[in-house]
Amino acid sequence: MSTEQNLLTIRGVETYYGKIVALRGVDVDVKKGEIVTLIGANGAGKSTLMMTICGSPRARTGEIVFDGQDISRTPTHEIIRMGIAQSPEGRRIFPRMSVMENLQMGAQLVDDKHFDDDLKRVFDLFPRLKERANQRGGTLSGGEQQMLAIARALMSRPKLLLLDEPSLGLAPLIVKQIFEIIKELNSNEGLTVFLVEQNAFHALKLAHRGYVMVNGNITMSGTGAELLKRDEVRAAYLEGGAH
């Protein structure tokens, strides 16, 4: 596959936690304007890949090219400055900061003159957050924290948005809303999204392309529709009434 229109190219990435290997040579491509999803069982290494893209932990071997530059040796905060934002596993809202301050943290690399507009935009997407602007992050409900984590990531005006299980622990209605928001951001603003999901059915329907990860390896890839049809995918990730 040609890597020319790629925003993100991952080649042969191996990541270790001490002596434990978590990624065993991963190849992934994310093109500009795409929604790409990564599905896989618990412990497959999905979150590790998301964090490795951001340099924490660092890939031991392999290449990660973002926007034409190899970032596999770049410090995390500089990778973020290049235009990647992540809503990480566990949301990681700053518990003793208000919703507003959490959003300001997201916007800290962006010129102040954009702040009011960007704030209005995320408040339009998540009106709930506007009502709770002065509440402490740690006291938000799980769903509100998830919205805040996504909103905070958007405040940095990323070229590439990494979402690690945005639907985790949310009511079906909210999940639907969040997926719709992702779709809108992608089609209206051309935002490129790389999405990890347990909710494979929704994720594959939403995404242009998908990857399946098993035990630190990518075992399958294809368009969302293709993967949805594959028996292995259906058996492993879709049985049990995901519809």
Added chain:
Amino acid sequence: MEYFLQQLINGLTLGSIYGLIAIGYTMVYGIIGMINFAHGDIFMVGSFIALATFLALVALGISALPLILFITLLVSMLFTSAWGWTVERLAYRPLRGSFRLAPLITAIGMSIVLQNFVQITQGARVKPLPPQIQGGVTLMEGVTENGTIAVQLSYMQMIIIATTLALMIGFSLLISKTSLGRSQRACEQDQKMAALLGVNVDRTISLTFVMGAALAAVAGFMFLLLYGVIDFYIGFLAGVKAFTAAVLGGIGSLPGAMLGGLLIGLIEVFWSGYFSVEYKDVAAFSILVIVLIFMPSGLLGKPEVEKV
């Protein structure tokens, strides 16, 4: 009553100095969870830099005292910050991510290094600075059977209390309102996430040391003006008391450090005034032990309280 008020003023003065040092302990603890045992010695280095600067300015023939005081303050803040930065860079940063006790041990090592360095370069004997700011205002006078007793607020005390107040207000605003302060609080709450939002965590930690050292330099200069003598060992006692203040207020809490500093100053002064001067240091240490046993999270150290 007059005696009480006088002790109150003296206690607040001393407490201001402890509070300024305590902020450095509490901020570093807040952000990297480590007790910087060398911080008391940074305070000591600050007082020596202040003394050298003061004498140099006088030798240069500058005669306006306010100007000398102001320049001395700035110079000692600047150079002491550089020391604080260097200590972190050399002794703590390389150990980040190593086992928990490692930086604690190097902190004690740095404390010894700083003391010995000053002892060798400046000599072991006390260095005097003649009283510079004299006079004051009499707030009230009272009559007792032993004659009259006056409540005095010296200009020196005014300067110390006012400067401390201004610094603490400015500093609280810096932490609560600016983007730098926000980054600091973010690093304290979740370093990994802070980095994921583009915060340069190492630089933020360095800046925390720099700020703590700058405030310790102010305290060092005030100590020099107040007592008129310093030596290479003053950092130990002052450091332990400021650390006690930080623990009393709730380690990690900025308002706690200020409050704890004032309380320790007051306790020390009242203890000397009403009981015995000899045991004033014991009083501070006893409080440390009592707080650690009965109230380990301190007065303002509850998780809900804004920490630095």
